[in-house]
Amino acid sequence: QEEVDRPEDLAKIPTLTLGDLDRTIRMLPTDESDLFGARLMHHDLPTLGILYLDLGFDLKVLEPALLPYLPLFGRALLQTGTSKEDFVSLTQRIGRTTGGISQHRSLATRLDNDETAAWFFLSGKSVPAKFGEMLDIMGEVLLDARLDNKERIRQMALEEKAGFEARMIPAGNSIVDTRLKAGLTEASWAAEQLGGVSYLNFLRDLVKRIDSDWAGVEATFRRIRDVLFNRKGMVVNLTADASLFADTRDALASFVEGLPQSDAVAHDWGFAAEPKSEGLVIPAQVNYVGKGANLKALGYEASAASAVVLRFLNTTYLWDKVRVQGGAYGGSSRFDLSSGNFSFLSYRDPNLLKTLDVYDGAAKALRAGIGETDLTRSIIGVIGDADRPEFVDSKGYSAMWRILTGTTDAIRQQRRDEILGASQKDFSALADALDVLAEKGHVVVLGGETAIKAANDQRPGLMEVSKVM
Known part of the structure; x- marks a missing residue:
């Protein structure tokens, strides 16, 4: 085991060559159309009878001061309940009806104009028979989440703060990377506001304000919902066989038509490149x-x-x-x-x-x-x-x-x-x-x-x- 392998022996091991690699990219089908002001994208792929849906909302409609609220806001949509049912009941209903509903944010620098692509996504998957029920849940989550649930939101804020502090050492290199790039591009600055040291400082302050100024905190969460969830300019991304899409398009159209619509204005987040050591x-x-x-x-x-x-x-x-x-x-x-x-x-x-x-x-x-x-x-x-x-x-x-x-x-x-x-x-x-x-x-x-x-x-x-x- 300690003997060094001879080059002539190593040369006998089969290896890939550049000639074995595909020279062309793998392309995926995407059909785009308008759906009551929303941008509909459909990918006709074999999904074995499952519909995968992503609802995207442009974060650029928010003022920069609202960005640090988004991680908690996203959690609140799925973890505070609605006017019809509490958090536990909602979670059980999602489990019975769907293959899961989740939320996340994505940020990147655009290639075509160096501006920032910043989106909030609510995603879910279901079988065709349950697709309408999944849309009902998503609609309730988007428009009727209990953003007035002070105790639950305080608990989530404390969890976020404790979780971040616990990750500080295990994920130290990622935290440094986020902080390092925050002064370089707008997308990286936004990422640091949503998950870097700045976000930790925000959480520490928010935990205090939930007790001292709950009315102000609740109003901020409501403002995010009112401004962000707008079908004009949203993205509806569906991955499913063509036949499944045809069978569920009407339900999807009815769902989108029922969402609020207004003329939203993209905000200048005022980013200026100021890297510092x-x-x-x-x-x-x-x-x-x-x-x-x-x-x-x-x-x-x-x-x-x-x-x-x-x-x-x-x-x-x-x-x-x-x-x-x-x-x-x-x-x-x-x-x-x-x-x-x-x-x-x-x-x-x-x-x-x-x-x-x-x-x-x-x-x-x-x-x-x-x-x-x-x-x-x-x-x-x-x-x-x-x-x-x-x-x-x-x-x-x-x-x-x-x-x-x-x-x-x-x-x-x-x-x-x-x-x-x-x-x-x-x-x-x-x-x-x-x-x-x-x-x-x-x-x-x-x-x-x-x-x-x-x-x-x-x-x-x-x-x-x-x-x-």
């Missing part, structure tokens, strides 16, 4: 060290081939330097092709400045070159991620989300071509961008006070320090 103090013996920037703003011409470069960087240089030699539990880099946001991240890291130095040395590592075998393996790995199997409901949702973010099939094919054609020049191009990031990028560290103070002492002004917990 921060040290976020928590009671921990390890650190989560991040450094990043928006590479588009630094002049990098984004290519999907960057995914190949990052895969190699993550599995070689960062693995060796941050995890193996540095002693951290993990080290990685992330790049969002749509926004241009790039970040280096470490997980449960005993170091701080040493890790930042590793990040700054990444460009040199990329310029060292890559062998054809490693390049092929990295390309195959990226294509494998892109072609990962999806459940049929996820296929329909993904097709809708690509439309909402301006990700056309032509762009998808271009990206695939760039991945399959990745070469050393792509490594050099990203290396040039990371050289600029090393100089101009900003730092966010979540960790112990001693380590953050020591880093600031060695490099004065490195981080603006604040206590999170």
Whole structure:
């Protein structure tokens, strides 16, 4: 077991080649039409007799001050009951009638205009015989949830706060990533308002205001509902066989027609790119060290081939330097092709400045070159991620989300071509961008006070320090 395998023996193991990979993207059917002012998308896919429905509402109609309320607002729709039944009864009814009803939010930078795609979704699935009943439940949840249920909403706020604080250490690298990018693009700023350190601070204040100013809190929840749930401009996304769609279209049309309609105005959230370096103090013996920037703003011409470069960087240089030699539990880099946001991240890291130095040395590592075998393996790995199997409901949702973010099939094919054609020049191009990031990028560290103070002492002004917990 300890003997090193000979190259000639390794060469006998069957492996994929680039010639084994599909050159073209997988396309999904999408039919679009108008449904009483709503944008209807239907995906004719074999669903084995199940209808998958997503109702989407544009968050840009909300003032920016309302965004932090959305996680609790979404929970309140499904967990406060309605005027007809309490929370327990509603939950049991959903279980009897449907395959589940859920809510979530999605945020991204659009590809066609660099604006923000920000949507609230209520999703459900049912068999055809129960589709009408599912629509009834969804309608009641959207328009009749007990937003005046003070005790339940206080309980949920306390749960949210406690849950976030409990996740602070296990999910420290994600929290750093969210905070790092909040000053780079509007979509990332909104994500931090909905699930970052800013959201935690909001929850701490909200818990107090529920007792001191419940009338104001309730009025805010009601305002979100009144403004957000508007069939004009909403998206109705249905994934089902054509025959099922034909049988249920009338019920769906009647449901949409019954929703409120008004002329909603998209708000300017007033975002301005203001990245800053921060040290976020928590009671921990390890650190989560991040450094990043928006590479588009630094002049990098984004290519999907960057995914190949990052895969190699993550599995070689960062693995060796941050995890193996540095002693951290993990080290990685992330790049969002749509926004241009790039970040280096470490997980449960005993170091701080040493890790930042590793990040700054990444460009040199990329310029060292890559062998054809490693390049092929990295390309195959990226294509494998892109072609990962999806459940049929996820296929329909993904097709809708690509439309909402301006990700056309032509762009998808271009990206695939760039991945399959990745070469050393792509490594050099990203290396040039990371050289600029090393100089101009900003730092966010979540960790112990001693380590953050020591880093600031060695490099004065490195981080603006604040206590999170």
